Amino acid sequence: MATTNGKALMIEAEVHYEAGRLTEAVELYRRGVHQILDHEDVLQKIPGIPDSFAQELLANIWVNLSNCFREVGSKFTQESSPEAYGLIYSFRPHRSHLQFRGPEGQRLLNAMQITAGFTLGVLAWNKGDRSTAAKRYQQALDVSSSHPAFNTVTPGLTHLDRIIAMQVQVIRDNLAVLISKDSATAEFAGARNGGARKDVLNVPHMRVAEGGEILARQGTFVVATHACGRVECPKRGVSFKRCSICKKTVYCSVDCQKEDWKKHKKTHIDN
Numbered sequence: 229m230a231t232t233n234g235k236a237l238m239i240e241a242e243v244h245y246e247a248g249r250l251t252e253a254v255e256l257y258r259r260g261v262h263q264i265l266d267h268e269d270v271l272q273k274i275p276g277i278p279d280s281f282a283q284e285l286l287a288n289i290w291v292n293l294s295n296c297f298r299e300v301g302s303k304f305t306q307e308s309s310p311e312a313y314g315l316i317y318s319f320r321p322h323r324s325h326l327q328f329r330g331p332e333g334q335r336l337l338n339a340m341q342i343t344a345g346f347t348l349g350v351l352a353w354n355k356g357d358r359s360t361a362a363k364r365y366q367q368a369l370d371v372s373s374s375h376p377a378f379n380t381v382t383p384g385l386t387h388l389d390r391i392i393a394m395q396v397q398v399i400r401d402n403l404a405v406l407i408s409k410d411s412a413t414a415e416f417a418g419a420r421n422g423g424a425r426k427d428v429l430n431v432p433h434m435r436v437a438e439g440g441e442i443l444a445r446q447g448t449f450v451v452a453t454h455a456c457g458r459v460e461c462p463k464r465g466v467s468f469k470r471c472s473i474c475k476k477t478v479y480c481s482v483d484c485q486k487e488d489w490k491k492h493k494k495t496h497i498d499n
Contacts, residue, residue, distance in 0.1 A: 234264040234286070238288065254309060260289045270333065280386075293316070294343050297316065305351065316347055320348055320364070321368055336388070342371050345399070346365070346398070349364035349365040352364060359426045362406045362425070362452040365406075365466075366403060366465070368399050375389075410453050414455065417449070424478055425454045428448050428451075429448065431449045454468040456484050458485075463484075474496060477495075
C-alpha cells in the first residue's frame with residue numbers, strides 16, 4: 229500500500245537519506261510537503277522532538293528538502309530536479325499560500341519563505357548569477373523582520389526559531405560578501421558611483437608571467453547590488469529606489485535622494 233501521510237513519507241525519506249539514496253529521499257520529501265499542504269494540518273507537531281529540530285512536521289520536511297539543494301557539492305538543481313525545485317521556488321518570499329492561517333500559520337509560512345529565499349540564493353550563486361543571489365538573500369532578510377526571534381541567534385532559542393535565526397545569520401554573511409566584492413571591484417574598475425545592480429563593469433584580469441612580467445586582459449564583472457547614487461554615500465544594497473525621472477540613478481533612501489537632488493537634476497537638463 230502506498231504511503232499516504234506526511235509523517236510516514238518523512239520517515240521513509242530519512243531511511244533513504246541515511247542510506248545515501250538522496251534522489252529517492254528528495255522525491256519523498258517533496259511528496260511529504262505536498263501531502264501536508266493538500267490534505268493535512270500544516271501546523272501539526274511532532275511530540276517530544278529535541279530542541280535542535282522544528283516542532284512542526286511540515287517545517288522538518290521543508291528544512292530537510294532545502295538542505296539537500298544547499299549542501300556543498302549537491303547534485304540537486306533546477307535542471308536535475310525540476311519538480312522539487314519548483315516546489316521551493318513556489319515559496320519564494322512574498323508569495324502567498326492560503327493554507328497558513330492565523331499568527332502561527334503566518335510564522336511558519338515566513339520561516340519556509342526565508343528558507344526558500346536562502347536556498348534559491350545559494351543555487352543562483354552556484355550558477356554564477358550574483359545579482360539574483362543578492363535579490364533572494366535580501367528578500368529572505370526582508371521576511372525575517374516579521375518575527376523578531378528569526379533575526380538573531382540568542383541563548384535559549386529552540387526549534388524552528390533557532391533554525392531560521394541561524395539561516396538568517398548565514399544569509400546576512402553571504403549578502404555582505406556580495407556587497408564587499410561589488411564595492412572592491414567597482415573601485416578597481418573606476419566606476420564613478422560603484423555601479424548599479426546588473427551593470428556590467430570592464431575589469432582587467434592580471435597575472436604575473438614566469439619572467440616577472442605582469443600580463444593583463446580585459447574581462448567583465450556583473451554587479452550584484454546597487455550603489456547609492458549619492459557619491460558621498462558608501463551604502464550598497466538590493467532594494468534601492470530609482471529616480472522617478474531618469475529611471476536610472478538609484479538611492480538607498482529618500483534622504484540621500486533629496487541631498488543629491490541639486491547635483492542630480494543637472495543630469496536631467498543635460499540629457
